[in-house]
Amino acid sequence: xxKLAQLDHKHVWHPFTQMKDxxxxxxxxxxxxxxxxxxxxxGREYLxxxxxxxxxxxxxxxxxxxxxxxxxxxxISHSSALGFANEPASLLAKNLVDAANPKFPRSAFRAxxxxxxxxxxxxxxxxxxxxxxxxxxxxxxxxxxxKFLSLDGAYHGDTIGAVSLGHIDLFHKAYSGLLFKxxxxxxxxxxxxxxxxxxxxxxxxxxxxxxNWECVSTVEKKFxxxxxxxxxxxxxxxxxxxxxxxxxxxxxxGWLQKTSEIARGHGTLLIADEVMTGFGRTGGGTxxxxxxxxxxxxxxxxxxxxxxxxxxxxxxLTTQKFFDAFLGEYDEFKxxxxxxxxxGNQLGAAAALASLEILQSQKSTNDRERLETVFSKExxxxxxxxxxxxxxxxxxxxxxxxxxxxxxxxxxxxAERAGIRVCEAMARRGVxxxxxxxVIVLMPPYCTTGAQMQKMVxxxxxxxxxxxxx
Ligand SMILES: Cc1ncc(COP(=O)(O)O)c(C=O)c1O
Numbered sequence: 299x300x301k302l303a304q305l306d307h308k309h310v311w312h313p314f315t316q317m318k319d320x321x322x323x324x325x326x327x328x329x330x331x332x333x334x335x336x337x338x339x340x341g342r343e344y345l346x347x348x349x350x351x352x353x354x355x356x357x358x359x360x361x362x363x364x365x366x367x368x369x370x371x372x373x374i375s376h377s378s379a380l381g382f383a384n385e386p387a388s389l390l391a392k393n394l395v396d397a398a399n400p401k402f403p404r405s406a407f408r409a410x411x412x413x414x415x416x417x418x419x420x421x422x423x424x425x426x427x428x429x430x431x432x433x434x435x436x437x438x439x440x441x442x443x444x445k446f447l448s449l450d451g452a453y454h455g456d457t458i459g460a461v462s463l464g465h466i467d468l469f470h471k472a473y474s475g476l477l478f479k480x481x482x483x484x485x486x487x488x489x490x491x492x493x494x495x496x497x498x499x500x501x502x503x504x505x506x507x508x509x510n511w512e513c514v515s516t517v518e519k520k521f522x523x524x525x526x527x528x529x530x531x532x533x534x535x536x537x538x539x540x541x542x543x544x545x546x547x548x549x550x551x552g553w554l555q556k557t558s559e560i561a562r563g564h565g566t567l568l569i570a571d572e573v574m575t576g577f578g579r580t581g582g583g584t585x586x587x588x589x590x591x592x593x594x595x596x597x598x599x600x601x602x603x604x605x606x607x608x609x610x611x612x613x614x615l616t617t618q619k620f621f622d623a624f625l626g627e628y629d630e631f632k633x634x635x636x637x638x639x640x641x642g643n644q645l646g647a648a649a650a651l652a653s654l655e656i657l658q659s660q661k662s663t664n665d666r667e668r669l670e671t672v673f674s675k676e677x678x679x680x681x682x683x684x685x686x687x688x689x690x691x692x693x694x695x696x697x698x699x700x701x702x703x704x705x706x707x708x709x710x711x712x713a714e715r716a717g718i719r720v721c722e723a724m725a726r727r728g729v730x731x732x733x734x735x736x737v738i739v740l741m742p743p744y745c746t747t748g749a750q751m752q753k754m755v756x757x758x759x760x761x762x763x764x765x766x767x768x
Contacts, residue, residue: 299324300324300327300339300340302327302339303324303325303327303339306325306327307320307321307325314469326338326342326344326725326730327339330358330359331346331358331359332357332358332359333357333358333359333743333745333746334346334357334358334742334743334745334746334747334750335358335750336350336358336730342728343728344725344728344729344730345728345729345730345742345746345750345753345754345757346358346730346742346743347724347729347730347731347740347741347742347754347757348730348731348732348739348740348741349607349741349742349743350607351602351732352542352574352579352602352603352739352741353602353603353607354603354606354607354743355577355578355603355606355607355653355656355657355743355744356606356653356656356657356662356743356744356745357743357744357745357746358743360606360652360656360745362652362655362656363605363606363608363649363652363653363656365652366648366649366651366652367608367609367645367648367649367652369648370386370644370645370648371645373385373644374644375643375644375645376640376643376644376645377644378639378641379417379637379641379642380637380641384642384644384647385644386644386647386648386650386651387417387642387643387644387647389647389651390415390613390647390650390651390654391415391417391613393651393654394415394600394613394615394654395412395413395414395415395615397585397586397654397658398412398585398586398598398615399411399412399413399594400584400589402589402592402594403592409592409594410594410596410617410619411617411618412594412595412598412615412616412617413617413618414615414616414617414618414620414621415613415614415615416431416613416614416615416616416634417611417612417613417641417642417643417647418611418612418613418614418638418641419610419611419612419638419640419641420455420601420610420612421454421455421460421571421573421574421599421601421602421612422454422455422456422457422460423455423457423601423612423638424455424573424599424600424601424612424613424614425454425455425457425459425460425463425571425573425599425614426455426457426459426460426636427599427614427636428569428571428597428598428599428614428616429446429459429460429462429463429533429535429569430459430634430636431597431614431616431620431634432444432446432532432533432567432569432596432597433532434623434624434634435567435620435623436532436533436567438623438632439623441529441530441532443529444532444533445479445480445481445524445529445531445532446463446480446481446531446532446533446534446535446569447480447481447482447483447520447521447524447531447533447534447535447561447566448463448464448465448480448481448482448483448534448535448536449465449482449483449484449485449535449536449537449541449544450465450482450483450484450485450544451465451466451485451487451541451544451545451547452464452465452466452482452485452535452536452537452541452544453466453469453541453542453543453544454535454571454573454599455573458473458476458477459478461473461476461477462477462478462479462480463480463535465480465482466543466544480535481520481524481531483516483517483520484513484516485513485541485544485547485549486513486514486547486549486550486553487545487547488503488504488507488509488548488550489503489687489688489690489699489707490707491503491507491509491512491513493509493510493512493513494507494508494509495508495509496508498687498704498705498706498707500681500682500704501681502548502688502689502690502691503688503690504548504550504551504690507550511553511556513553514553514556514557514560517557517560517561518560521560521561521563521564521566524564525564530564530565530566531561531564531566532566532567533566533567533568533569533597534557534558534561534566534567534568534569535569535571536554536557536568536569536570536571537570537571537572537573537574537575537587538554538570538572538575538580538586538587538588538590538591538593539554539575539580539587539590539591539692540574540575540580540587540690540692540695540697542574542575542695542734543734544734545697545699545734545735545737546690546695546696546697546699546734546737546739547690547697548690548691548692548697551591552591554588554591554593555591555592555593558591558593558595567595567596567597568588568593568594568595568596568597569595569596569597569599570586570587570588570593570595570597570598570599571599572586572587572588572598572599572600573599573600573601573602573612574602574695575587575695576598576600576602576603576604577600577603577604577653577654577657578603578657578662578666578693578694578744579603579693579694579695579741580692580693580694580695581666581667581670581692581693581694582693583663585654585657585658586598596616596617596620597614597615597616597620598614598615598616599612599613599614600612600613600614600615601613603653604646604650604653605646605649605650605653606649606650606652606653606656607743608646608649608653609643609645609646609649610640610646611640611643611646611647611649611650662744665744665745666693666694666744669694669742669744669746669748669751670693670694672748672751672752673691673694673696673740673742673751674691676751676752676754676755677689677691677696677698677740677755679755679759680698680755680758680759683759683762683763683768684703684704684705684766684768685700685701685702685703685704685762685766686698686699686700686701686704686762687699687700687701687704687707694741694742694744695739695740695741696739696740696741697734697737697738697739698737698738698739698740698758699736699737700716700717700720700736700737700738700762701736709736710736712735716736716765717733717734717735717736717737717738718733719765720733720738720758720761720762720765721733721738723760723761723764723765724757724758724761727757727760727761728753728757729753729754729757729758731754738758740754740755740758742754
């Protein structure tokens with residue numbers, strides 16, 4: 299075993315990992331990356347088919363982001379946001395505000411203007427900030443016991459507030475004693491929806507579902523039940539267009555707009571977790587997924603792709619109205635009491651500025667559109683295999699749900715570890731990704747070439763054939 303792998307085994311504790319399994323085999327030790335390619339310590343190359351856990355946007359070692367960080371390094375790496383402003387964080391805040399306020403059609407429901415940015419470190423803290431802001435804001439505007447509604451299966455991070463908003467029993471049960479209660483409403487999971495009366499087809503379940511938007515009626519009922527109790531939810535929390543860690547569950551077109559209007563009608567704040575969906579991931583030409591449905595949230599949480607996947611930095615965007623609710627005399631203590639040592643980190647902000655500039659270039663827009671088409675074409679080739687139950691693509695994210703037989707939608711059991719085994723077989727073919735249960739995630743960096751895309755999908759197909767036959 300390589301010396302670095304030995305050191306890892308001896309000392310490193312990996313996230314969301316059963317370490318007993320981890321210690322059974324030599325880990326892949328990544329030492330280099332370029333574009334969509336990762337290289338390990340033994341010189342073997344792999345395609346980064348989940349963009350290093352959904353963070354990388356434009357590829358590794360991107361010359362423009364590298365140069366921006368190097369320029370910043372020559373000035374300063376970090377100074378505190380407690381008491382001081384800094385150059386790249388000020389510029390980045392302005393650029394994020396510009397990107398987060400597109401022109402909405404007149405029909406869009408009262409689009410608030412997002413013009414304040416609170417920086418933090420990662421997706422969990424961006425959501426924790428959104429939650430704390432919404433909680434305080436609600437208390438200050440008349441709600442004594444603010445309550446939140448989020449989606450079944452939701453994952454919003456690992457800090458206690460973010461976990462409280464989440465509804466994945468497998469992860470969250472372990473902390474139940476530490477959490478506060480939030481309500482949940484089913485997510486519109488068309489493939490396994492109890493209201494979808496359509497038989498399985500060889501197509502994305504959103505396209506052949508037979509229903510009457512019962513998922514929207516359920517949300518409506520949640521709000522009206524709350525109203526009957528003389529209350530309304532403080533915030534409606536969602537991942538727009540696609541729920542990630544829930545199992546790459548996409549929303550049928552129109553769901554977000556309909557449910558957002560219901561929430562707004564009840565005076566409820568919209569809190570969008572765009573940690574995964576942000577920065578062009580969901581296509582449609584807009585940086586943020588909510589805007590694809592003409593929904594403007596009151597709070598947007600951003601992380602992962604913010605720095606192009608280079609550095610841990612996050613941001614929570616909100617409105618002047620929120621900001622004003624925290625203004626007061628020093629001894630009124632209306633201050634937002636929250637912050638991190640690395641808030642507004644200068645290296646992170648420099649990387650984020652460069653990443654945003656690349657994202658907004660015509661070249662990147664064209665490349666993403668082209669890649670999306672190739673991606674879609676490649677994914678279609680998977681339908682003939684019996685173990686692919688649903689193939690759901692939103693922009694440059696795909697979730698491919700493995701089943702025992704597509705005609706019955708029968709699930710693999712957890713003990714069968716189907717997703718993990720498929721990803722191990724893909725790694726043997728030089729393609730790295732990580733499953734969410736039995737859902738294989740493909741989320742290529744935007745610089746992925748057609749040939750690389752083809753390889754990612756064929757590695758998946760061959761792995762399925764190897765493990766489960768044709
Ligand atoms: C939608 C969403 N929100 C929040 C998080 C938490 O982000 P982080 O791991 O950066 O804390 C994740 C992480 O996967 C996520 O997918």
